[in-house]
Amino acid sequence: MTETRIERHHYDVVVIGAGGAGLRAAIEARLAGKKTAIISKSLFGKAHTVMAEGGAAAAMGNVNPRDNWQVHFRDTMRGGKFLNNFRMAELHAKESPQRIWELETYGALFDRTKDGKISQRNFGGHEYPRLAHVGDRTGLELIRTLQQKIVSLQQEDKRELGDYEARIRVFAETTITELLLDGDRVAGAFGYYRESGEFILFEAPAVVLATGGVGRSYKVTSNSWEYTGDGHALALRAGATLINMEFLQFHPTGMVWPPSVKGILVTESVRGDGGVLKNSEGKRFMFDYVPDVFRKQYADNEAEADRWYKDPDNNRRPPELLPRDEVARAINSEVKAGRGTPAGGVYLDIASRLPAEEIRRRLPSMHHQFKELADVDITKEPMEVGPTCHYVMGGVEVDPDSGAAAGSVRGLFAAGEVSGGMHGSNRLGGNSLSDLLVFGKRAGGHAASYTDQLPTRPKISVAAVEAAVETALAPLQRDTGESPYVLQQDLQAVMGELVGIIRREGELVDALGKLAQLRERVAKVSAAGGRRYNPGWHLALDLRNMLVVSECTAKAALERQESRGGHTREDFPQMDAKWRRVNLVCSLDGDAVRLERKPLPKMRPELISLFDRAELAKYLTDEELAEFDALTEEAGK
Amino acid sequence: MGTKRQFRIWRGDESGGDLQDYAVEVNEGEVVLDVIHRLQATDAPDLACRWNCKAGKCGSCSMEINGKPRLSCMTRMSTFEDDETVTVTPLRTFPVIRDLVTDVSFNYEKARETPAFAPPADVAPGEYRMQQVDVERSQEFRKCIECYLCQNVCHVIRDHEENKPAFSGPRFFIRAAELDMHPLDAKTDRKEYAQSEMGLGFCNITKCCTEVCPEHIKITDNGIIPMKERVVDRRYDPLVWLGSKIFRRGQVPQTSVTSEHHSGAGSAQSGVHSHAGGSHDARSEAQAQKGVNWHRQVPHPTAPPLDANGKLPLTELTFDKAAAPSPFGDDVTFPLPPEHLNFAHPQQDQPKH
Ligand SMILES: Cc1cc2nc3c(=O)[nH]c(=O)nc-3n(C[C@H](O)[C@H](O)[C@H](O)COP(=O)(O)OP(=O)(O)OC[C@H]3O[C@@H](n4cnc5c(N)ncnc54)[C@H](O)[C@@H]3O)c2cc1C
Numbered sequence: 008m009t010e011t012r013i014e015r016h017h018y019d020v021v022v023i024g025a026g027g028a029g030l031r032a033a034i035e036a037r038l039a040g041k042k043t044a045i046i047s048k049s050l051f052g053k054a055h056t057v058m059a060e061g062g063a064a065a066a067m068g069n070v071n072p073r074d075n076w077q078v079h080f081r082d083t084m085r086g087g088k089f090l091n092n093f094r095m096a097e098l099h100a101k102e103s104p105q106r107i108w109e110l111e112t113y114g115a116l117f118d119r120t121k122d123g124k125i126s127q128r129n130f131g132g133h134e135y136p137r138l139a140h141v142g143d144r145t146g147l148e149l150i151r152t153l154q155q156k157i158v159s160l161q162q163e164d165k166r167e168l169g170d171y172e173a174r175i176r177v178f179a180e181t182t183i184t185e186l187l188l189d190g191d192r193v194a195g196a197f198g199y200y201r202e203s204g205e206f207i208l209f210e211a212p213a214v215v216l217a218t219g220g221v222g223r224s225y226k227v228t229s230n231s232w233e234y235t236g237d238g239h240a241l242a243l244r245a246g247a248t249l250i251n252m253e254f255l256q257f258h259p260t261g262m263v264w265p266p267s268v269k270g271i272l273v274t275e276s277v278r279g280d281g282g283v284l285k286n287s288e289g290k291r292f293m294f295d296y297v298p299d300v301f302r303k304q305y306a307d308n309e310a311e312a313d314r315w316y317k318d319p320d321n322n323r324r325p326p327e328l329l330p331r332d333e334v335a336r337a338i339n340s341e342v343k344a345g346r347g348t349p350a351g352g353v354y355l356d357i358a359s360r361l362p363a364e365e366i367r368r369r370l371p372s373m374h375h376q377f378k379e380l381a382d383v384d385i386t387k388e389p390m391e392v393g394p395t396c397h398y399v400m401g402g403v404e405v406d407p408d409s410g411a412a413a414g415s416v417r418g419l420f421a422a423g424e425v426s427g428g429m430h431g432s433n434r435l436g437g438n439s440l441s442d443l444l445v446f447g448k449r450a451g452g453h454a455a456s457y458t459d460q461l462p463t464r465p466k467i468s469v470a471a472v473e474a475a476v477e478t479a480l481a482p483l484q485r486d487t488g489e490s491p492y493v494l495q496q497d498l499q500a501v502m503g504e505l506v507g508i509i510r511r512e513g514e515l516v517d518a519l520g521k522l523a524q525l526r527e528r529v530a531k532v533s534a535a536g537g538r539r540y541n542p543g544w545h546l547a548l549d550l551r552n553m554l555v556v557s558e559c560t561a562k563a564a565l566e567r568q569e570s571r572g573g574h575t576r577e578d579f580p581q582m583d584a585k586w587r588r589v590n591l592v593c594s595l596d597g598d599a600v601r602l603e604r605k606p607l608p609k610m611r612p613e614l615i616s617l618f619d620r621a622e623l624a625k626y627l628t629d630e631e632l633a634e635f636d637a638l639t640e641e642a643g644k
Numbered sequence: 645m646g647t648k649r650q651f652r653i654w655r656g657d658e659s660g661g662d663l664q665d666y667a668v669e670v671n672e673g674e675v676v677l678d679v680i681h682r683l684q685a686t687d688a689p690d691l692a693c694r695w696n697c698k699a700g701k702c703g704s705c706s707m708e709i710n711g712k713p714r715l716s717c718m719t720r721m722s723t724f725e726d727d728e729t730v731t732v733t734p735l736r737t738f739p740v741i742r743d744l745v746t747d748v749s750f751n752y753e754k755a756r757e758t759p760a761f762a763p764p765a766d767v768a769p770g771e772y773r774m775q776q777v778d779v780e781r782s783q784e785f786r787k788c789i790e791c792y793l794c795q796n797v798c799h800v801i802r803d804h805e806e807n808k809p810a811f812s813g814p815r816f817f818i819r820a821a822e823l824d825m826h827p828l829d830a831k832t833d834r835k836e837y838a839q840s841e842m843g844l845g846f847c848n849i850t851k852c853c854t855e856v857c858p859e860h861i862k863i864t865d866n867g868i869i870p871m872k873e874r875v876v877d878r879r880y881d882p883l884v885w886l887g888s889k890i891f892r893r894g895q896v897p898q899t900s901v902t903s904e905h906h907s908g909a910g911s912a913q914s915g916v917h918s919h920a921g922g923s924h925d926a927r928s929e930a931q932a933q934k935g936v937n938w939h940r941q942v943p944h945p946t947a948p949p950l951d952a953n954g955k956l957p958l959t960e961l962t963f964d965k966a967a968a969p970s971p972f973g974d975d976v977t978f979p980l981p982p983e984h985l986n987f988a989h990p991q992q993d994q995p996k997h
Pocket residue numbers: 023024025026027028029046047048049053054055056057058059060061062063064146181182183184198217218219220229230233237238272397398422423424425436437438439440441443
């Protein structure tokens with residue numbers, strides 16, 4: 008091997024990812040006195056979190072005082088079709104309000120209620136107005152606030168220690184390609200600076216993964232180039248496990264026209280504020296798609312639905328506010344039945360429902376975006392929308408309280424979209440931003456205390472670093488392979504067509520075959536150009552991550568023979584209570600993805616008794632119901 | 645289907661580069677960033693450019709398109725004539741890394757120097773109460789997506805590398821304004837700090853920054869001007885000045901901005917102001933304080949010449965002077981007449997009066 012320069016750094020905690028979860032974790036680790044590094048593929052403050060629009064769900068009860076953590080917990084479990092890790096849902100519901108209030112002490116400025124508290128808005132799947140928001144740029148507010156909090160900690164360190172970067176440093180435009188282990192313990196991380204192509208090595212006993220999602224494996228997606236499933240793949244390769252990978256959220260309302268903005272989301276608050284979905288015949292079709300489990304909460308006629316906006320206590324909600332998977336499926340069915348728009352979507356109409364002035368006030372950036380990008384004036388004409396790959400529920404299997412990764416590795420933590428379990432089979436809108444804060448803080452804090460109780464610092468082996476260098480340089484040194492862009496397109500085609508929103512056994516088997524072929528082609532990928540800021544090379548390195556994560560999704564989707572949340576099997580259209588008790592767990596066996604079934608943890612009695620028996624009957628097996636009855640009888644005595 | 649369109653894209657790195665011609669297919673409804681992505685997937689796989697959201701929300705994809713600073717993901721191809729050649733170059737104010745990617749670390753350094761939000765000491769989390777009307781002013785500035793187009797276009801640093809240390813730029817003036825207008829921020833010297841440490845004085849309100857802001861933030865009208873006015877008010881208001889002299893005895897009297905402002909231990913440095921923007925040398929400033937002619941009227945700078953649209957010509961090429969307009973105002977000639985100087989020689993004796 009030729010000589011390669013590698014920059015070395017020593018940290019206590021390395022946080023991979025500078026979105027909401029990563030920044031919150033880093034703040035916590037730094038507050039615990041640990042020397043902390045934050046690593047991000049793009050510039051500081053540009054992570055995906057910036058794009059979240061609707062808001063952050065937290066049961067503060069500012070708008071409807073009847074809201075509390077129990078109600079939020081119930082909504083979350085319901086949304087995830089009871090497949091959620093109940094402990095995570097519980098912690099999330101309990102701790103979100105504190106995490107939001109804390110942001111105000113960092114300088115966040117949320118929209119206010121009349122009495123000066125944080126305003127909260129309605130959102131699909133939430134019983135009460137619950138989403139703290141700032142117009143429709145809540146994610147920007149969240150990330151900027153955390154970014155500025157980090158700056159303020161750096162200013163403290165500068166005053167105290169003379170150096171901004173004494174205890175917390177941001178490595179922007181730096182990509183981690185490999186985690187390094189010492190036995191079963193995390194010892195560090197290896198990556199490259201995008202800018203120079205130079206390599207960088209972090210020696211650290213604890214690593215927090217906060218790398219976000221996997222959406223780039225799909226062509227119509229709201230996700231950016233960063234979302235190549237790096238964290239998922241890093242975790243797998245380090246011996247951790249992934250759960251729920253079959254559950255992908257397709258946002259029901261992404262723009263489908265014009266083509267350049269295909270995939271960009273139209274926030275749910277358009278529907279929360281009165282927008283309705285219509286097919287090409289002008290029919291408000293959502294009334295035809297209210298599933299039985301939701302009949303009690305959703306209106307079955309337009310008059311009642313329309314009254315709800317003014318008087319939510321005495322009317323049932325409009326079906327446009329059903330959970331996302333239901334809306335996405337409904338749109339899909341309408342389009343398949345030939346009642347879609349020319350571009351293959353449906354109409355989302357707010358223009359005929361609210362005065363132009365009101366639309367501009369409530370949805371300023373939506374209005375702006377459509378005007379600038381598509382020359383569509385949403386105050387005058389309806390939008391054309393359709394399902395878009397948006398969010399991955401699945402991710403690193405973690406201990407609910409600490410965020411420590413399950414599997415054989417120690418010292419690895421995960422938080423945010425890259426972790427799994429919290430959202431079960433489907434995430435409610437707004438639950439992600441609060442998830443980032445709650446579990447980011449937990450992961451950062453536990454990573455810090457993990458380093459405290461380590462007797463010795465793990466060591467990095469030279470051989471592992473050499474191997475990492477070699478893997479990273481390989482695409483540049485080959486010139487016989489295919490272009491990474493072609494391979495990415497082929498991968499997107501396989502995933503979009505065969506492992507998309509509606510799945511079938513034959514297609515999934517086919518997909519696995521195609522992915523295996525792709526794997527061989529990806530192993531031989533070659534990138535033109537040099538090491539300095541070379542996007543082709545970067546993509547070539549990301550491809551293997553996208554591929555292994557796609558294999559997990561396809562395998563799990565084939566295995567789960569039911570439809571639930573973000574996983575719809577045409578050949579098994581019903582939800583099956585037996586499958587609710589099963590988590591599908593992926594791990595790596597050498598190079599190959601191994602899939603195992605694992606039982607879901609059982610909900611504690613005081614939590615399960617928050618639900619009506621009638622509701623539970625839709626989800627639980629007879630056996631579980633009998634247990635529940637015994638429990639209520641016990642309590643009745 | 646699409647048509648072929650002509651593009652000229654700057655390729656190179658810090659050692660130099662040039663515009664290269666490409667003919668690319670363009671489909672209906674596409675934006676410039678789509679075209680760049682198509683080039684990456686075809687003729688130029690290693691063409692470097694930043695992007696994330698492709699929706700005008702992250703501020704990554706800033707570049708200069710036909711000489712105008714723009715977000716490439718928000719620049720529709722339909723805004724150009726069919727036979728027009730579209731020229732794409734990197735932001736000019738920041739050093740090139742490669743192709744369309746520039747080193748914007750200047751902005752992160754300035755961000756780090758700007759004092760953070762100071763939470764009120766006696767309000768617990770969850771107890772913050774603010775009215776919507778009161779937060780809206782700051783919220784306007786918090787819309788900033790940090791695309792740095794305003795920084796790129798501001799002539800104070802665009803053509804004057806040497807101003808960079810003393811000048812934070814419009815993005816950070818609105819950060820200061822945002823905190824100044826924050827109903828609960830406990831720090832009270834945001835404006836003074838902007839004047840003395842961030843180089844607010846360099847800004848001669850050309851409004852180029854407001855002009856390019858993709859978020860339509862009224863950087864000058866709502867941010868910079870209110871801050872300047874308040875600082876100026878205090879500087880010229882004899883009552884305020886008297887007040888400060890009477891009530892703040894024992895402190896070095898200060899030329900300008902310090903009336904109610906109290907910045908504690910660091911005051912020798914942070915409270916002072918020289919008319920050419922902030923000086924970072926505390927000692928020479930303190931010296932200058934002694935030799936000040938307090939009653940001198942500082943002439944208002946006149947704005948530099950504007951073009952037919954009422955805008956400042958953006959580049960030296962199209963500008964009628966050899967360099968960008970003087971931050972001191974174009975009516976000031978050098979050397980300055982001695983009576984206009986607020987300068988004290990380090991070795992000079994006690995001032996005459
Ligand atoms: C358009 C859109 C709208 C949304 N709206 C909402 C909403 O209204 N409410 C809500 O709750 N949620 C919403 N979401 C979901 C939510 O925004 C995301 O799930 C969440 O922001 C993920 O945050 P994160 O901290 O996990 O990761 P991200 O914010 O995605 O950050 C990932 C970070 O990891 C870094 N990274 C990745 N790989 C590597 C690597 N190999 N090396 C180094 N760094 C790496 C990236 O650079 C980035 O900094 C929305 C999502 C989208 C796309």
